[in-house]
Amino acid sequence: MLKPGAHVALFVTCLVDLFRPSIGFAAVKLLEEAGCRVSVPESQTCCGQPAYNSGDRETAMALARRTVAAFEGFDFIVAPSGSCGGMIKHHYPQLLAEDAAWGPRAAALAARTFELTQFLAEQCGMSDFGARLQAHCTYHDSCSSLREMNVKSAPRALLAKVDGLKLTEMQETDACCGFGGTFCVKFPDVSNSMAARKVATVNETGADLLLAGDLGCLMNLAGKMKRDGSRVQVRHVAEVLAGMTDLPAIGEESQS
Template sequence: MKVGLFVTCLVDMMRPAVGFSTIELLSQAGCEVVVPDNQTCCGQPGFNSGDRESGRTLAKRFIELFDHCDYVVAPSGSCTGMIRFHYQDLFPEDPALQERIHLLAQRTFELTDFLVNILKVDRVESGFKGSVTYHDSCSGLRELNIKEQPRKLLNSIETLTLKEMDQAELCCGFGGTFSVKLGDIATRMSDNKCHYAQQSGAEVIAGGDLGCLLNIEGRLRRRGDNTTQVKHIAEILTVKAK
């Protein structure tokens, strides 16, 4: 099974370790992982800001790079949602391309969803020790129905304690350009998310979208919390045993 890894912009630029952890998880599950080295953005920032032309350019590039793969996996619900549900909106008058997009969208998955529902992974060997609370990102939860998949994987780690926060499904306030356009509202939403996460008593806040995690971590530090760790779930699932 040839699986194309779509790294995503934030992982590539801000935390490439998430990409390497994703490759490790997929390889351990028996996949042949390919990573096109000239991949770029999925086009979501432009699409959300009304720049459909740049969105179309990037979408076409993505299709050309990944169309040959059996599956495409991204460590991000947000980017996956863009590909699966919004690419077709960019090409309303191109039936041939619409069909290619439709077929590719059916083969494109967020990481934990792919591991649990396609590869049927029900246990991971991770040396992580400690307590974790999980943040449900908006795109993953509301577009892709990702809720139980990451928790199933986390709960398979015997030395990990999952501590659910209140309002786990509450938006963290990032929303890409939302946090730029409506900064005061976004900050209040981030404060609420940090409050609930800290109340859980967990040592680590985990999630499946790096945009959310960077936003939460940034707000935690500005609130004076330099102790709580913030990690992508792929990083937790691949901790080496000591």
């Protein structure tokens, strides 16, 4: 279990920084309420996943080294994204395995890397942040959160303590939403078909709120729902746990 005052570095992620900074602020709020000392290294950049997924190993390795250098002085690294977390935890050690200087440093950092809800529930022992929200929600498990970071029970355990919130599980909650980083750009028709199937399962639950822990998935699904005229709101789980639901939902920012 986490020692009081542990120094945690927040890996903000590119999408959060550029499109939804409120998720970063929510993450800081939650970590501080859990008793952590939080820093946000200014030298952090992209985790390198887009380059890695596109086969540009040299750029991915350069970004991996930069990230390791920026974050290795902290007790833990936490990301409000299973996707970026998975890149750091699993792919950095593989990318730098043959580098005698950086390989061990990447492996050491990977061992201290966690997805946000996973860290709060399993390392900090948190269960209730005192959040309240009258809403009927469903939860989408992102591919990376579920398969690389093994995150499934943590967000649900935390949401179970949100006063007024009802959770209904969708069918195939672990099915890909079609985002897949560069996949949605390279194969838009396939991506749209996958998103349509996911949206259909969301609608079948009767929920008025879709939650997840990865902004890429949420932006992809929010865009599809908006094009389809859906009234289902889309939010990151951190915003709900932190009580930051007075902000416009994802995909509705331009309408505020």
